[in-house]
Amino acid sequence: MLKRISHVNSIDVTSITFSSFLQIGDSKEIDAYSRALAVQREETIFHGKEGRFKDYDVFSIPLFLPPLDEEIISVTNNQKNHIHVGELKIIGLSSSSIAHIGNNERLYAEARIKHIRHITPNI
Incomplete structure (x- = not known):
């Protein structure tokens, strides 16, 4: 992996949450994973055994990752061994x-979110 030095003059980040990264500099591997249940109800009623990820298929079905079987030809000419960033403003990750400034060899990121809305019917 090509190694370079990352220079950042200024970073302004408001929020980083739920398996998110701000990486400055090289990394060999980044593995992010997040899962969430979001339940909205008009009435404050709790049914007991709620919030179990195993009850929802979206959290257990295997992800389809297409095979990388085509040849990729790339020519890169890095005339300098430094990455320069003047100013970076991020509202949220x-x-x-x-958000990555630098080189990375392998990256895996996954987020699975199940939204549930219980709306009281108008009678």
């Missing part, structure tokens, strides 16, 4: 988001 959430749910396996990544």
